[in-house]
Amino acid sequence: MTICVSASLVLYNSNPNDFAPVVDSFLKGVADGILVISDNSETPITHTLFGHPRVRYIFNNANLGFGAAHNRAIVAVASESDFHLILNPDVQFGQEVLPHLVRVMQNDPEIGVIMPRIDYPDGTLQRLCKLLPTPADLILRRFIPLQSVQYRINRRYELHELPQDRLVEVPSISGCFLLVRSELLRSLSGFDERYFMYLEDVDLVRRIGDIAKVVYEPRVSVTHAYAKGSYRNKKLLAYHMASAVRYFTKWGWWFDSVRRKRNAAVLKWRSSQWR
Numbered sequence: 001m002t003i004c005v006s007a008s009l010v011l012y013n014s015n016p017n018d019f020a021p022v023v024d025s026f027l028k029g030v031a032d033g034i035l036v037i038s039d040n041s042e043t044p045i046t047h048t049l050f051g052h053p054r055v056r057y058i059f060n061n062a063n064l065g066f067g068a069a070h071n072r073a074i075v076a077v078a079s080e081s082d083f084h085l086i087l088n089p090d091v092q093f094g095q096e097v098l099p100h101l102v103r104v105m106q107n108d109p110e111i112g113v114i115m116p117r118i119d120y121p122d123g124t125l126q127r128l129c130k131l132l133p134t135p136a137d138l139i140l141r142r143f144i145p146l147q148s149v150q151y152r153i154n155r156r157y158e159l160h161e162l163p164q165d166r167l168v169e170v171p172s173i174s175g176c177f178l179l180v181r182s183e184l185l186r187s188l189s190g191f192d193e194r195y196f197m198y199l200e201d202v203d204l205v206r207r208i209g210d211i212a213k214v215v216y217e218p219r220v221s222v223t224h225a226y227a228k229g230s231y232r233n234k235k236l237l238a239y240h241m242a243s244a245v246r247y248f249t250k251w252g253w254w255f256d257s258v259r260r261k262r263n264a265a266v267l268k269w270r271s272s273q274w275r
C-alpha cells in the first residue's frame with residue numbers, strides 16, 4: 001500500500017534534545033508517514049521515538065556524509081510513498097504544514113520540489129530561496145570585509161524582494177526542508193554522493209529544476225535553528241570549499257548557461273512583479 005509521505009533524517013553524534021522535536025513534528029504532521037533515521041554516528045544513537053511503528057532506524061557505522069546517508073533512507077522507503085520529505089535535525093513544524101504542501105503539489109503535477117517559509121526560532125525570516133550560485137556569490141558574500149558590499153550581494157543572491165504571500169517559482173531552495181515527488185527523486189538517484197556536505201542540496205534542486213518546477217510556498221512556515229557551522233569551524237569551512245570546487249567543476253565556473261537562464265528569469269520577473 002502506497003503511503004502519502006515518507007521522510008528521511010540524518011544524524012551524526014546528535015543530541016536527542018535537538019532532533020526529538022523534528023521526529024515528533026513529522027509523526028504528528030502526517031497520519032501514515034514513515035520516517036527513516038539514517039545515523040552516521042560513531043556509535044548508535046538511541047531514543048524512545050525510534051521504537052515508534054512509523055520510525056525506521058538505520059545505523060550506517062560510518063560518517064557517509066549528508067547526501068549519501070539520505071540516499072540510504074530514500075532507497076529504504078521512497079518506493080512506498082508519493083512524496084518524500086528531506087529534513088534537518090534542527091527543524092520543527094506544525095501539523096498544518098505537510099498537508100498544505102501535499103495539496104499544493106497534488107494540484108500542480110509540474111511541481112517537483114517545494115519548500116515552505118523557513119524562520120529562525122525568534123520568528124524572523126531565513127532567506128533560503130536563492131539564485132543558482134556563481135563563484136563570486138559564494139566568495140564575496142563570505143570573505144569580503146565590507147558589510148555594505150555584502151548586503152548588496154546578499155540582497156540580490158538571496159532574493160530579498162521575494163513575495164511572502166504567494167507561491168513563487170525560484171532557482172534554488174534549501175535542503176533543510178524539501179518535499180519532493182518520490183518518483184522524481186528515485187529517477188534522479190537522490191543526492192550526488194560526491195558531495196560530503198554542503199551544496200549537495202543545491203545540486204539536487206538544480207537537477208530537479210531541469211525537469212520540474214522548484215517552488216517556494218511562504219504561506220506555511222517551519223522553524224530552523226540554522227547553525228551556519230562553516231562560519232565558525234575551520235574543518236566545516238574546508239568541507240564547504242571542497243564542495244564549492246566540486247559544484248563549479250561539475251556545472252561550470254564562469255560559463256553556465258542554465259544558471260544564467262534561470263537566474264535571469266527570476267530577476268526579470270522580480271523587476272516586473274514584486275512591487
